[in-house]
Amino acid sequence: AQSVSQHNHHVILSEAASLELGCNYSYGGTVNLFWYVQYPGQHLQLLLKYFSGDPLVKGIKGFEAEFIKSKFSFNLRKPSVQWSDTAEYFCAVKGSGTYKYIFGTGTRLKVLA
Amino acid sequence: DGGITQSPKYLFRKEGQNVTLSCEQNLNHDAMYWYRQDPGQGLRLIYYSQIVNDFQKGDIAEGYSVSREKKESFPLTVTSAQKNPTAFYLCASSIGQPDTQYFGPGTRLTVL
Numbered sequence A: 001a002q003s004v005s006q007h008n009h010h011v012i013l014s015e016a017a018s019l020e021l022g023c024n025y026s027y028g029g030t031v032n033l034f035w036y037v038q039y040p041g042q043h044l045q046l047l048l049k050y051f052s053g054d055p056l057v058k059g060i061k062g063f064e065a066e067f068i069k070s071k072f073s074f075n076l077r078k079p080s081v082q083w084s085d086t087a088e089y090f091c092a093v094k095g096s097g098t099y100k101y102i103f104g105t106g107t108r109l110k111v112l113a
Numbered sequence B: 001d002g003g004i005t006q007s008p009k010y011l012f013r014k015e016g017q018n019v020t021l022s023c024e025q026n027l028n029h030d031a032m033y034w035y036r037q038d039p040g041q042g043l044r045l046i047y048y049s050q051i052v053n054d055f056q057k058g059d060i061a062e063g064y065s066v067s068r069e070k071k072e073s074f075p076l077t078v079t080s081a082q083k084n085p086t087a088f089y090l091c092a093s094s095i096g097q098p099d100t101q102y103f104g105p106g107t108r109l110t111v112l
Helices: none
Strands: A003-005 A010-014 A019-021 A024-026 A031-038 A044-050 A056-058 A064-068 A073-078 A087-095 A101-103 A107-112 B004-007 B010-013 B019-025 B031-038 B042-049 B064-066 B076-078 B087-094 B107-111
Touching: A003 A087, A003 A101, A010 A019, A019 A107, A024 A073, A031 A064, A031 A073, A044 A056, A044 A064, A044 A073, A073 A087, A087 B042, A101 B042, B004 B087, B010 B019, B019 B031, B019 B087, B019 B107, B042 B064, B076 B087
Parallel strands: A010 A107, B010 B107
Antiparallel strands: A003 A024, A019 A073, A031 A044, A031 A087, A056 A064, A064 A073, A087 A101, A087 A107, B004 B019, B019 B076, B031 B042, B031 B087, B064 B076, B087 B107
């Protein structure tokens, strides 16, 4: 079955700590991969995406993610988090050429000032 | 100012009543989506539409219905058949050949 797993449901970090959020997917075929973020009281918005090419993609606000095809993973990273990164983060996968997106259950990140 | 609007922000209904949630976009996107967001369950796809007058069921379509009579509008009706309708509902759109989804602010529905 097609699915996305986010293993960390809640993460608490201090400012300046490094962040890595895991995302693994199960999908047969070529995929497009996304990370979305939902800041408190705001719309869900795109953080970064991978369609093809360089498996290391950079997004907004210093975030990056690496697509490792052999591991079916698309982990999100940031070398030094800020209090303003407190939000819920969602990984999503979509089969190339399809319209259906599959979202993970989300990771709530709290950054302590 | 382009974007997706959902109204109302909060909606209360009595059990057994149908309720329709509005979603309008002025991004000229062909595809539109409805998701349900529950704590700890992420976003689950209810319905999606690739073009006007066409739509497909998502993973949790039971108890919901949609229409797509206009490109910019994709209303969702939560029927009395939906057993647990209290949730946060998100509408999204994307340019035809699927790309980034853009999300609306959501509607929080509470059924009393």
